[in-house]
Amino acid sequence: MSSTDRPDASSHLPQPDPNSNDDSNANETSAADHSSDIEGVLDLSVADQRIPGGREGFVEIAHLFITEADRLYGVIATAIADSDAKHLQLNAHTLKGAAKVFGAQFLVDAAFALEDRGERGNLSDVEPLLARLRHEIDRAQTALRATLD
Numbered sequence: 001m002s003s004t005d006r007p008d009a010s011s012h013l014p015q016p017d018p019n020s021n022d023d024s025n026a027n028e029t030s031a032a033d034h035s036s037d038i039e040g041v042l043d044l045s046v047a048d049q050r051i052p053g054g055r056e057g058f059v060e061i062a063h064l065f066i067t068e069a070d071r072l073y074g075v076i077a078t079a080i081a082d083s084d085a086k087h088l089q090l091n092a093h094t095l096k097g098a099a100k101v102f103g104a105q106f107l108v109d110a111a112f113a114l115e116d117r118g119e120r121g122n123l124s125d126v127e128p129l130l131a132r133l134r135h136e137i138d139r140a141q142t143a144l145r146a147t148l149d
Contacts (some may be wrong), residue, residue: 029092043103043142050101062144065098069137072098076114080126088126089118095133099140108137 001147051057072095079087092115110133117126 005097023056027044041104041106041139043105044146044147046103047061047101059148061101062148065102066141066144068098069095073134073137076128079118080130083123085118085121085123087118088123090134092118095137102140102141102144104140105137107140110136 006120016066025097047058051061053060059075072091075091076095079091092111096111096115099105099111110129113129114126114133117123117129
């Protein structure tokens with residue numbers, strides 16, 4: 001995907017809701033009711049569209065993501081340490097797909113950068129990309145945990 005095909009960072013920033021003065025639906029069960037965008041980290045309206053089962057489905061998938069993101073990070077870090085471009089590409093791609101479910105665009109972008117390096121077989125100087133990935137995983141997990149409270 002070229003940089004021109006990607007949405008810019010402003011495309012997933014919170015947009016003002018002209019009806020936001022109405023609190024009457026505060027106890028609804030969909031994921032997006034917590035916020036349509038958690039501090040610019042997640043776009044839960046995307047999750048509402050992609051995850052079946054309402055709140056129960058969201059909670060189940062969110063818990064899976066929280067654990068699997070850490071596991072995938074470990075596999076990605078190991079692939080980098082072992083200079084294993086194929087496993088780097090495969091696992092970064094998997095993490096990217098999981099992040100897309102929650103509209104976690106910054107995490108998607110971080111995973112894509114490593115996926116691309118793995119696909120091209122270029123593992124030189126990937127440490128900053130790995131650090132960025134860890135940071136974005138942490139942000140996404142924190143935001144998801146906030147929706148589960």
